[in-house]
Each structure stands twice: as structure tokens, then as C-alpha cells.
Amino acid sequence: MKAYMDMSRDDLLALKASLEEEFKTQEAKGLSLNMARGKPGVSQLALSMPMLDVINSQSDMRTELGNDTRNYGDLDGIGECRRLMADMMEVKKDNVIVCGNSSLNIMYDTVSRSMLCGVNGSTPWCKLDKVKFLCPVPGYDRHFKITELFGIEMINIPLLEDGPDMDLVEEYVNNDEAVKGIWCVPKYSNPTGITYSDEVVRRFANLKPKAEDFRIYWDNAYCIHHIYEDVQDELLNILEECEKAGNPNMVYIFASTSKVTFSGSGVSAIATSLENIEYIKKNMTVQIIGHDKINQLRHARFFKNIDGMKAHMKKHAQLLRPKFDAVLETLDSELTGLDIGSWIKPRGGYFISFNSMPGCAKAIVEKCKELGVVLTDAGATYPYGKDPEDSNIRIAPSFPTPEEMREATKIFVLCVKLVSVEKLLGE
Amino acid sequence: MKAYMDMSRDDLLALKASLEEEFKTQEAKGLSLNMARGKPGVSQLALSMPMLDVINSQSDMRTELGNDTRNYGDLDGIGECRRLMADMMEVKKDNVIVCGNSSLNIMYDTVSRSMLCGVNGSTPWCKLDKVKFLCPVPGYDRHFKITELFGIEMINIPLLEDGPDMDLVEEYVNNDEAVKGIWCVPKYSNPTGITYSDEVVRRFANLKPKAEDFRIYWDNAYCIHHIYEDVQDELLNILEECEKAGNPNMVYIFASTSKVTFSGSGVSAIATSLENIEYIKKNMTVQIIGHDKINQLRHARFFKNIDGMKAHMKKHAQLLRPKFDAVLETLDSELTGLDIGSWIKPRGGYFISFNSMPGCAKAIVEKCKELGVVLTDAGATYPYGKDPEDSNIRIAPSFPTPEEMREATKIFVLCVKLVSVEKLLGE
Numbered sequence: 001m002k003a004y005m006d007m008s009r010d011d012l013l014a015l016k017a018s019l020e021e022e023f024k025t026q027e028a029k030g031l032s033l034n035m036a037r038g039k040p041g042v043s044q045l046a047l048s049m050p051m052l053d054v055i056n057s058q059s060d061m062r063t064e065l066g067n068d069t070r071n072y073g074d075l076d077g078i079g080e081c082r083r084l085m086a087d088m089m090e091v092k093k094d095n096v097i098v099c100g101n102s103s104l105n106i107m108y109d110t111v112s113r114s115m116l117c118g119v120n121g122s123t124p125w126c127k128l129d130k131v132k133f134l135c136p137v138p139g140y141d142r143h144f145k146i147t148e149l150f151g152i153e154m155i156n157i158p159l160l161e162d163g164p165d166m167d168l169v170e171e172y173v174n175n176d177e178a179v180k181g182i183w184c185v186p187k188y189s190n191p192t193g194i195t196y197s198d199e200v201v202r203r204f205a206n207l208k209p210k211a212e213d214f215r216i217y218w219d220n221a222y223c224i225h226h227i228y229e230d231v232q233d234e235l236l237n238i239l240e241e242c243e244k245a246g247n248p249n250m251v252y253i254f255a256s257t258s259k260v261t262f263s264g265s266g267v268s269a270i271a272t273s274l275e276n277i278e279y280i281k282k283n284m285t286v287q288i289i290g291h292d293k294i295n296q297l298r299h300a301r302f303f304k305n306i307d308g309m310k311a312h313m314k315k316h317a318q319l320l321r322p323k324f325d326a327v328l329e330t331l332d333s334e335l336t337g338l339d340i341g342s343w344i345k346p347r348g349g350y351f352i353s354f355n356s357m358p359g360c361a362k363a364i365v366e367k368c369k370e371l372g373v374v375l376t377d378a379g380a381t382y383p384y385g386k387d388p389e390d391s392n393i394r395i396a397p398s399f400p401t402p403e404e405m406r407e408a409t410k411i412f413v414l415c416v417k418l419v420s421v422e423k424l425l426g427e
Numbered sequence: 428m429k430a431y432m433d434m435s436r437d438d439l440l441a442l443k444a445s446l447e448e449e450f451k452t453q454e455a456k457g458l459s460l461n462m463a464r465g466k467p468g469v470s471q472l473a474l475s476m477p478m479l480d481v482i483n484s485q486s487d488m489r490t491e492l493g494n495d496t497r498n499y500g501d502l503d504g505i506g507e508c509r510r511l512m513a514d515m516m517e518v519k520k521d522n523v524i525v526c527g528n529s530s531l532n533i534m535y536d537t538v539s540r541s542m543l544c545g546v547n548g549s550t551p552w553c554k555l556d557k558v559k560f561l562c563p564v565p566g567y568d569r570h571f572k573i574t575e576l577f578g579i580e581m582i583n584i585p586l587l588e589d590g591p592d593m594d595l596v597e598e599y600v601n602n603d604e605a606v607k608g609i610w611c612v613p614k615y616s617n618p619t620g621i622t623y624s625d626e627v628v629r630r631f632a633n634l635k636p637k638a639e640d641f642r643i644y645w646d647n648a649y650c651i652h653h654i655y656e657d658v659q660d661e662l663l664n665i666l667e668e669c670e671k672a673g674n675p676n677m678v679y680i681f682a683s684t685s686k687v688t689f690s691g692s693g694v695s696a697i698a699t700s701l702e703n704i705e706y707i708k709k710n711m712t713v714q715i716i717g718h719d720k721i722n723q724l725r726h727a728r729f730f731k732n733i734d735g736m737k738a739h740m741k742k743h744a745q746l747l748r749p750k751f752d753a754v755l756e757t758l759d760s761e762l763t764g765l766d767i768g769s770w771i772k773p774r775g776g777y778f779i780s781f782n783s784m785p786g787c788a789k790a791i792v793e794k795c796k797e798l799g800v801v802l803t804d805a806g807a808t809y810p811y812g813k814d815p816e817d818s819n820i821r822i823a824p825s826f827p828t829p830e831e832m833r834e835a836t837k838i839f840v841l842c843v844k845l846v847s848v849e850k851l852l853g854e
Contacts, residue, residue: 037499045497049484052721056483057476070472070689072464100527101719108714115543116553116577126543126553145713150543262497265721286572287535292528292719294479294692 001337004420012421019418023371026411031372033408038190038350039399040263040316041323047315048261051302055294069293075285076277077269081296085269087306088224089255091239096271097280100291103256103268107217108146110252110270113283114180115150119213120249120279125152125180134172134182136164138353138381138392140190143183143219147383154383157182159192161344163200170207177210181217187235188222191353191381191394193346195233205241207250216251222349223255224313227321231347239271248273257299259350260309260316267292267299322402327352327395330409340420352395353381354412360419361390367415373408428764431847439848446845450798453838458799460835465617465777466826467690467743468750474742475688478729482721496720502712503704504696508723512696514733515651516682518666523698524707527718530683530695534644535573537679537697540710541607542577546640547676547706552579552607561599561609563591565780565808565819567617570610570646574810581810584609586619588771590627597634604637608644614662615649618780618808618821620773622660632668634677643669643678649776650682651740654748658774666698675700684726686743686777687736694719694726749829754779754822757836767847779822780808781839787846788817794842800835 007015055061061069063078076082077098086093099106115131118124125131133147136159147154155172158165164184172179184204186196196204204216218238226232242250249272257266270280303309328345331354335341343354356364361378368375376394379385395412397405431439482488488496490505503509504525513520526533542558545551552558560574563586574581582599585592591611599606611631613623623631631643645665653659669677676699684693697707730736755772758781762768770781783791788805795802803821806812822839824832 039499042495045488045495048497051484052482052486053484055479057478057480059479061472068469068472070475070692072466072690102715102717105715112539112543116539124553126551142713142716149710149713262721263499264717265497265719283576286569286576288529288532289569290529290691292692292722294689295719295722 003337003339004424005339009425012425016418016421016425019414019421022414023418026371026414031407031411033372033400033404034374035396035400035405035408036374036376037399038259038396040259041319041399041401043319044316044398045262047312051261051298054302055298061294061297063297069297072289074293075288075290076281077291078293078296078300080300081267084300084303084306084309085255085267086271088309089220089253089269089271090223090237091253091271094274095239095277096269097277097284098267098269098291098296100268101258101264101266101295103219103221103254103258104142106268106270107143107219107254109287110217111146111150111152111181113280114213117283119215120275122213128178130178131180132176132178134164134169134179135383136182136184137383138191138387138394139183140185140219141376141380143217144383147183156383156388159189159194161194163194163196166200166203170203173210173214174208175210179209180211180213181215183217183219185219185221186238187220187233188225188346188349190221190349191351191392193344193349193351193353195235198236201236201238201241205238205245205247205250207247209250214250218251218253220253220255221259224310225259225316225350226313226348227317227324228347229314229317233347239273249276252276260313261299261302265295267296320398323397323400323405324352326402326405327397327409330406330413334410334413335416338417341416350396350398352397354393354395355391356393356416357420357423358389358391360416360423361387361393363419363422364393364412364415367419368412371411371415373411375412430764430766431851432766436852439852443845443848443852446841446848449841450845453798453841458834458838460799460827460831461801462823462827462832462835463801463803464826465686465823467686468746468826468828470746471743471825472689474739478688478725481729482725488721488724490724496724499716501720502715502717503708504718505720505723505727507727508694511727511730511733511736512682512694513698515736516647516680516696516698517650517664518680518698521701522666522704523696524704524711525694525696525718525723527695528685528691528693528722530646530648530681530685531569533695533697534570534646534681536714537644537707538573538577538608540707541640544710546642547702549640555605557605558607559603559605561591561596561606562810563609563611564810565618565814565821566610567612567646568803568807570644571810574610583810583815586616586621588621590621590623593627593630597630600637600641601635602637606636607638607640608642610644610646612646612648613665614647614660615652615773615776617648617776618778618819620771620776620778620780622662625663628663628665628668632665632672632674632677634674636677641677645678645680647680647682648686651737652686652743652777653740653775654744654751655774656741656744660774666700676703679703687739688726688729692722694723747825750824750827750832751779753829753832754824754836757833757840761837761840762843765844768843777823777825779824781820781822782818783820783843784847784850785816785818787843787850788814788820790846790849791820791839791842794846795839798838798842800838802839
């Protein structure tokens with residue numbers, strides 16, 4: 001394969017003509033495929049249907065401790081579900097509060113609480129002139145939307161192959177009192193799929209924040225969401241590392257079963273130091289009497305323990321693998337050597353991140369749409385929806401079938417080629 | 428019966444001695460009864476157990492519109508559950524967002540959102556020097572805790588037998604721009620059990636708020652929670668009245684099935700104008716991808732429609748009636764004519780509100796505790812936990828059995844008598 005940038009103008013024009021021909025052929029097909037969001041596929045959802053039989057009208061509705069899950073109580077979640085989520089998050093049970101169906105909601109609440117009530121007694125952020133968050137990019141659009149809503153200034157930090165650029169993180173966190181947080185998806189990162197190295201995690205734990213109310217927002221959304229059985233990433237335990245480093249309160253860890261059982265009917269949890277837990281509970285008791293404990297019981301009894309949950313995740317992996325392979329094989333076979341894009345082969349998570357030539361992402365997403373393939377908006381992986389390079393595109397392979405993914409990726413590479421040629425021709 | 432205040436000092440001393448004797452007898456029994464919170468009884472929870480069979484592994488998990496309830500989507504709730512909650516709240520389906528398991532959480536979120544983002548574009552309350560809420564008293568402690576947490580100044584408004592003192596409400600709302608809200612439990616009020624009269628509702632709807640972002644927080648927690656079949660209260664439709672009065676956006680209505688199905692595993696909803704709904708959804712989409720739709724489907728299919736729900740509520744009423752009767756009969760037979768307390772006989776809801784002689788409530792609650800009967804803290808029904816008269820006590824008869832309630836109320840009246848005598852003796 002010859003790199004596009006090494007091609008002559010005439011060759012590019014000829015290539016463009018042939019790509020436009022193919023574009024018309026595809027256009028005529030009138031496809032409709034969605035690769036925009038990390039939604040589990042129908043076959044994945046079917047895996048958890050037996051969970052719906054676990055609790056029925058004949059069930060003993062009491063927890064191991066004898067509490068009636070049908071009534072008020074247990075603000076921090078029922079014991080057996082706290083243990084399950086603690087094992088999933090690799091922390092102790094006492095460090096966990098199990099909440100409702102959405103870890104995003106816990107993150108929103110955590111930032112919202114800090115805005116209005118401060119962090120463990122600090123000045124409420126809404127009383128400060130300026131609050132800033134660091135945002136490793138590309139990252140998760142819904143994180144950025146929370147901080148944007150509250151008027152928190154977001155600062156881009158390049159996400160490298162082993163985690164955020166820690167030189168930059170240290171510079172900001174250790175010197176600027178207005179920097180109150182950083183958004184992280186440390187394992188199988190959304191969208192690049194990388195996992196933070198041990199060194200990066202240790203550097204996080206050893207930060208010396210200028211602001212006492214600085215926290216790491218550690219969204220471990222994909223902690224057990226491997227795609228392969230032979231190659232899996234390991235993430236160092238940030239809570240332990242923070243303790244060792246004398247920063248026990250510096251991290252909030254979030255996770256959920258939205259992509260383990262049902263998206264929207266799972267359970268979510270926050271894990272953090274006992275001191276943080278106490279402060280959160282003091283506020284949470286004003287917000288809610290308790291979360292849905294019957295659903296917590298349903299989860300705890302369905303999985304029995306973390307081994308049950310991990311066995312379940314292997315079934316998910318089997319279903320996701322061919323979809324990721326369909327994308328990666330097509331990218332490999334169609335784009336290798338052309339020098340018009342790069343991507344990382346992830347070992348878990350829900351996304352493949354593609355970097356086009358600068359200035360091409362928006363046009364590629366637009367062209368895909370014309371052919372009936374919906375992608376996440378270009379720019380969405382950056383704060384304020386602004387990718388300064390207009391280069392990053394997030395591909396979500398989980399919802400369509402493998403065949404559909406192959407078809408959709410073919411259209412994607414066609415659009416990448418066409419837009420790249422146009423760019424090189426200066427059009 | 429002779430009123431205590433008409434008794435001679437000697438008679439009071441003799442009475443005191445005999446009450447103290449009885450106190451010792453009761454103390455020896457070592458009872459343990461809880462009348463503190465409005466928790467449904469075990470037999471009530473059993474009524475909804477069949478709901479747990481409605482959704483199982485063989486169920487069609489799609490909504491009427493074909494959406495998969497197991498996956499992300501439907502931010503405002505699934506159509507069939509929105510219709511059910513709309514019928515329960517006597518509004519149109521389009522005016523309803525169905526949320527998670529807790530209406531308290533929706534109220535918290537609504538105030539929190541107003542603090543941080545303002546109301547439909549108004550200045551965020553956290554940017555204002557002063558924000559005030561009107562609090563009809565006695566009222567619901569958890570409402571007051573929300574406004575207290577956010578540093579909102581609370582102003583007591585006497586709750587009369589037909590609703591809040593509307594002269595006072597109008598004076599504050601129509602003249603003070605800092606007054607941004609009022610907490611209401613308009614039907615079977617917590618704790619007095621009264622229902623707002625049509626005139627009160629109309630005066631609410633016709634307020635001319637000085638603040639454009641003033642809202643009525645209409646917690647219709649007990650909208651279908653009757654105790655009797657023959658005598659039931661009717662509440663005028665506030666949303667319609669507000670529309671008629673040219674104040675369509677002035678009210679937020681809240682409700683849930685926490686005391687219809689399961690406390691903690693029900694569904695909750697907010698009903699308001701379409702303009703308010705739009706604004707709320709714009710914020711809510713940052714907070715959460717969607718609420719638990721499987722539980723919404725479970726509720727919708729279990730009840731089928733509002734008639735199913737109302738039939739279900741009759742069964743609750745049958746179980747609650749003897750408990751309320753046990754309290755009311757005991758109060759009637761033991762206290763009538765003594766002039767040491769007053770109470771209202773409610774037709775629905777979860778509470779009986781008792782007013783002791785001024786300065787006696789704390790002591791009564793304390794004495795009950797000594798005999799093993801736990802009541803809601805005296806003062807809890809007032810902002811900041813401060814009952815200026817130290818007079819109001821909330822009795823929650825729902826959780827114990829009728830026999831236990833009769834026993835507990837006997838202890839309660841004993842303590843009322845003893846504390847009243849001591850008060851009259853100037854001790």
C-alpha cells in the first residue's frame with residue numbers, strides 16, 4: 001500500500017474518482033447502522049434474562065442480616081451486594097456504597113454535592129471564583145457534560161498509551177488551587193481502550209494537590225470488561241496506592257453493572273475512603289431514604305459472588321469479540337500503510353478510537369451519515385465538543401451484529417479514504 | 428372527665444402518684460415498639476409480591492412502542508408507566524417524567540438544580556445573597572432537611588385545617604423576591620392528615636410571585652392513599668388551576684409508588700408544565716442516561732391501569748384502618764375532656780399528628796422512649812428541628828400490628844398524662 005501523501009496529484013484524482021463511484025454504490029444501498037453509543041447488543045442482554053427469575057413472589061426478601069429489602073433502610077446498600085461490588089472494584093466492602101442504576105448519576109451527584117456543600121467541609125465550589133477540572137483527551141463525553149453544566153473550566157490533558165500525560169497533570173494539580181478534579185477512565189479507556197500503567201497509577205497516588213479538596217474521579221466502568229481471554233489488562237489498585245502515599249481521601253472510584261446485566265437496570269457503586277464515605281452518607285441521607293434494594297438482592301443472588309460475575313463476563317466477551325474483530329480486521333486490511341489514520345487495538349471496554357488526518361473527522365462522520373452509518377459526533381470526545389485537531393472518531397461496535405459491523409466499517413474506511421484524498425487535494 | 432387544668436394541686440399530686448405507679452408497671456414490661464417512621468407494614472408489602480412474577484426470563488421486554496427496556500433510552504420513562512403515573516397524579520402523560528425509586532430524590536434534584544443552574548434560565552440560586560422557602564408547619568422533616576442542607580432560609584407558615592395560612596403565604600410570595608418556593612403535602616398532609624381545600628388550592632394557583640423562579644413544591648405523596656372507603660378527601664387539580672390562572676409553570680408535583688408497591692423499589696415521578704419538563708430534561712440528560720425501565724415495565728404490567736392501582740390501594744386501606752383506629756380510639760377514650768392534647772382524625776396518609784400542651788412534646792417523646800416506644804423526635808416536624816411551642820408529635824401507625832399500636836398508644840397517653848401533670852405542677 002502506498003501512503004496517500006506520497007501519491008501524485010493525478011493518482012489522487014484518479015483514486016478520488018473511483019472512491020466517489022464506490023460512494024454512489026453504497027449510497028444506493030440505503031443502509032441504516034448505528035455505531036454511535038456503547039449500547040450492549042441484544043444477545044448480550046439475553047445473557048442476563050435468568051436474573052429476572054431469581055426474585056419472585058415466593059422469594060425470601062430478607063438480606064443475609066435479616067433486613068426486609070422491600071422496605072426502607074440500608075442507605076449504603078445491602079451487605080451482600082456491597083460485597084459483590086467491592087469485589088468487582090477490588091476494594092473492601094466497607095469502602096463501598098451501592099446506589100441506584102447509574103454510576104453516571106453518582107458522578108453527577110458527587111460533583112453537584114461538591115459545588116453546593118464542598119468536599120468534607122471545604123468551601124462549596126459554587127462560592128469560588130474559578131473551579132477547574134483536568135480532562136484527559138480523548139475522553140468520555142458524558143463526563144465533560146457534567147463539568148460543563150456546572151461552569152467548571154475544563155483543561156485538555158493528552159491521553160497517551162499508558163495514561164494521561166502525568167508531567168502535565170502534576171504541574172496543574174500540584175500548583176493550581178483551582179484544579180479540583182480529573183476525569184479518568186483508567187481501564188480500557190473510553191474511547192482509546194488503553195489502560196493506565198502501574199507507574200501512571202502511582203504518580204496519581206503521589207500527587208501533592210495544591211487544593212485539599214482535589215479528587216481523582218476514577219470511572220472504572222470497564223474493570224471486568226475484557227474482550228479476550230488470553231490477553232487482559234491489569235490495573236493497579238488506586239485506593240491502596242493512595243493510602244500508601246498518604247492521600248487516602250484523594251480518589252473516588254465509580255463502577256456499575258450497566259454493561260454486566262442490564263443497561264439502565266443494573267446497580268452502581270462508589271468506592272472511596274471511610275472518611276469520604278461518612279461525608280457522602282451524611283449528605284446522601286438528605287437526598288434519598290435508600291436505593292432499590294430488591295434489585296441489589298437480585299444481583300447478589302444471581303451472581304452469588306465475583307466468580308459468578310466473571311464467568312458471566314466471559315460470555316459477554318465471546319459476543320463482543322467478533323464485533324471488535326470485524327472493525328479491526330477491516331481497518332487493518334483497508335487502511336494499513338495508507339498513512340491516513342491510526343487506531344489502537346483494545347483488549348477490553350466498548351470502543352475503538354480512530355484518529356484521522358487532522359481536519360478530517362467532522363467530514364468523515366458527515367459522509368458516513370450520508371451513507372446511513374451513524375457515528376458519535378466528531379469532537380464529542382473532547383470538552384465543549386471541540387477537538388482542536390478535528391481528528392478523533394469514536395467507534396462503538398457493541399450494538400450491531402458482527403456482519404453489520406463489517407459492513408459499517410467498510411463504509412467508514414471508504415469515507416476516511418475519500419475525505420483524506422479531498423484533504424490532500426486541498427479541497 | 429375533668430380537664431387537668433381545672434384540678435386542684437392535691438388532685439394533681441394524687442394523679443401523678445398513680446400515673447408514676449403505672450409508669451413503673453409499664454417499664455417492667457420492657458416493650459420495644461417503633462412508631463417513628465411511615466414505613467409500610469409487612470402485610471402491606473406482601474400485597475405487592477405478585478408484582479415480582481410479572482417480569483421474568485420469558486417476558487417480552489419491549490415497551491408498547493417496541494423499545495427494549497433492558498437497554499439505554501427513554502430518559503423520561505416508558506410510555507405505559509408515564510400514563511399510569513399520570514393517571515395517579517391526575518395529569519396528562521406528556522406532563523410526566525417517570526424517574527427512579529424515590530420522589531424525595533426528585534425533590535432534592537429539583538432544588539439542587541435550581542441552586543446550581545437556576546429555574547428555566549433564571550439566576551442560579553447559589554449566586555444570590557438570600558433564598559427563602561416557606562414551610563407550612565407542622566410538616567415533613569425530610570423536606571426541611573433538603574432546604575436546610577443548601578442553606579435556604581426557612582419560614583414557618585401555620586398549617587390550618589384547610590391548608591397553609593394563605594394570607595401569610597400571599598404576603599411573602601407576592602412581595603419578597605427571595606422567596607423561591609414552598610413545601611406542600613396537599614393531601615392527607617404529613618403529619619396532620621388534612622387536605623387543602625379548593626379555596627386554598629385556587630389561592631395557590633393565583634399567587635402573583637415577586638420572583639419569576641418561585642415554584643410550589645407539591646408533594647402529593649398520599650394522592651391515592653385513603654384509609655376509609657366511605658369518607659375520602661378530594662384535592663383540586665393544581666396544575667389545571669395554575670394554567671387557568673396564567674401561572675402554568677408555577678408548580679412541580681411529585682409522587683411515587685413507595686407506599687403502593689415497595690418502599691425503595693417503587694417508581695417515582697414529577698408532573699409539571701411542558702416548558703418545565705423541557706428544562707428539566709435538558710439537565711437530566713447530563714445526570715443520567717435513563718432510569719430503571721424494567722421496574723417501570725413491572726409496575727405498568729402489574730397494575731395494567733389506574734383502576735388496578737386503586738383496587739390495590741383498597742387492600743392497603745383495609746390493613747391500615749385498624750391501626751389508625753387503634754390509635755384514635757385510645758386517644759379518644761383516654762384523653763377526651765382532659766384538655767391536655769388535641770389531634771385530627773385523618774382520612775388517609777400515614778400519620779396522626781398530636782399536639783400536647785405547650786412545652787411538653789420533647790418530654791413526652793423522652794418518656795415514651797424510656798418505656799420502649801420510639802416516636803419521631805419532637806421538633807422534627809419543624810424546620811431546623813425547632814418546634815417553637817414544643818407541642819407537636821407525629822405518630823406513625825403503619826408498621827406495628829394493630830395490637831402493638833393499641834399497646835403503644837396506651838403508653839403514649841400515659842406519658843402525655845404524666846408530663847402534663849408535671850407541667851401543671853410547675854415541675
